[in-house]
Amino acid sequence: DVVMTQSPLSLPVTLGQPASISCRSSQSLVYSDGHTYLNWFHQRPGQSPRRLIHEVSNRDSGVPDTFSGSGSGTDFTLKISRVEAEDVGVYYCMQATHWPITFGQGTRLEIK
Amino acid sequence: EVQVVESGGGLIQPGGSLRLSCAASGFTVSSNYMSWVRQAPGKGLEWVSVIYTGGTTKYADSVKGRFTISRDNSKNTVYLQMNSLRAEDTAVYYCVRAAWDYWGQGTLVTVSS
Numbered sequence: 001d002v003v004m005t006q007s008p009l010s011l012p013v014t015l016g017q018p019a020s021i022s023c024r025s026s027q028s029l030v031y032s033d034g035h036t037y038l039n040w041f042h043q044r045p046g047q048s049p050r051r052l053i054h055e056v057s058n059r060d061s062g063v064p065d066t067f068s069g070s071g072s073g074t075d076f077t078l079k080i081s082r083v084e085a086e087d088v089g090v091y092y093c094m095q096a097t098h099w100p101i102t103f104g105q106g107t108r109l110e111i112k
Numbered sequence: 113e114v115q116v117v118e119s120g121g122g123l124i125q126p127g128g129s130l131r132l133s134c135a136a137s138g139f140t141v142s143s144n145y146m147s148w149v150r151q152a153p154g155k156g157l158e159w160v161s162v163i164y165t166g167g168t169t170k171y172a173d174s175v176k177g178r179f180t181i182s183r184d185n186s187k188n189t190v191y192l193q194m195n196s197l198r199a200e201d202t203a204v205y206y207c208v209r210a211a212w213d214y215w216g217q218g219t220l221v222t223v224s225s
Contacts, residue, residue, distance in 0.1 A: 039212055041157075048206060048215040049157065060213065092157055096212070100172050101147075101159040 002027050002095055006104035012112045019080040021107045023093035028073050030097070037096035040069055040078045043106075044089040052091075053078065085111060114138035114214050116207045121219030128197050132219060134190040134207030142185045145210035148192050150203035151218070158203075162210055163190065175201075197223045 003026040013019045029036045040053040051060050053069035056076060066081045080087060088111060093104040120132040134146070148160040161171045161181040169181050180193040190207060204218040 041212075048217055050215070051212050054212065090156075094157070094212070096210075099170060101162075103157040103159070106156045 001100055002029075002098045002102050004093055004095055004102050004104040006091075006093060006107050009105060009107055011107055011109045013080075013083045013109060014112045015085065016082050019083050019087075019109060021078045021091055021093075021109075023071075023076045023078070023104050025074045025076075025095055027098065029076075029095050030073065036072065038069075038071070038076050039094045039096065041092045041094060042087075042089055043092065044086075047089075049092065083109070083111070114209075116209065116214055116216040118205065118207045118216040118219040121205065121221045123222045123224065124197055125225050126198060126223055128223075129193070129195045130197065130221060132192040132194065132205055132207075132221070134192075134216060136188050136190070136207075136209070139209065139214075140185075141183050141188050141190055146181075146183065146190045147208045147210040148181065148190075149206045149208055149215075150201075150221075151206070152200075152203045155203075160205070161192065194221070197221075199223050 005024045007022045029038050036056050038056050041049040042052050043049040052063050052067050057069045068079050070077050090106040090108050092106050115137045117135045124130050145164055147162040150158050150160050163169050163181045178196045183190045202223050204220050206218045207216040
């Protein structure tokens with residue numbers, strides 16, 4: 001199975017400051033069709049996960065442009081340019097290139 | 113409006129069976145991959161199963177041979193039949209359109225005596 005390793009696991013951030021989460025995979029996530037099926041999700045306390053980013057860098061509808069995704073191969077990053085109060089919760093990366101689908105352990109973002 | 117709504121969770125004894133339902137609206141389940149993902153209390157996300165448009169199914173090793181995913185096109189509903197339940201199957205189970213863009217609110221399954 002592809003292991004997805006996120007860091008840090010805990011991320012205290014001051015409001016208005018940037019934040020960055022790393023996600024590394026144990027194998028390349030480039031599929032045979034040339035696409036890289038790496039998604040980012042945000043889960044607020046007591047809610048279902050919500051997809052933020054698909055295929056590495058494509059922001060979903062309604063996601064603020066303060067969120068951006070980047071990376072390639074085995075190394076990916078989610079960045080928040082200015083953290084707001086509603087950004088608290090847990091962030092997960094997920095790969096859908098290889099079976100079985102696997103998630104990172106999650107990164108908990110909190111406001112300092 | 114696109115929506116997925118799970119139901120069928122509850123408290124069940126070890127070794128028992130439960131069937132979860134996922135009713136979709138705003139899209140057709142038979143035209144989409146549909147997955148189940150679970151989240152144990154206080155833990156991360158774990159993919160459980162998928163059903164492809166053609167009906168092919170896949171399972172995580174942790175549930176293979178015990179869980180069965182299926183769908184009823186006439187009801188636009190996906191199911192997860194869970195047999196031989198274990199304490200470690202305790203989790204919130206989410207139904208997800210496997211473009212990963214629409215998630216249900218989840219249904220809690222608790223396996224305990």
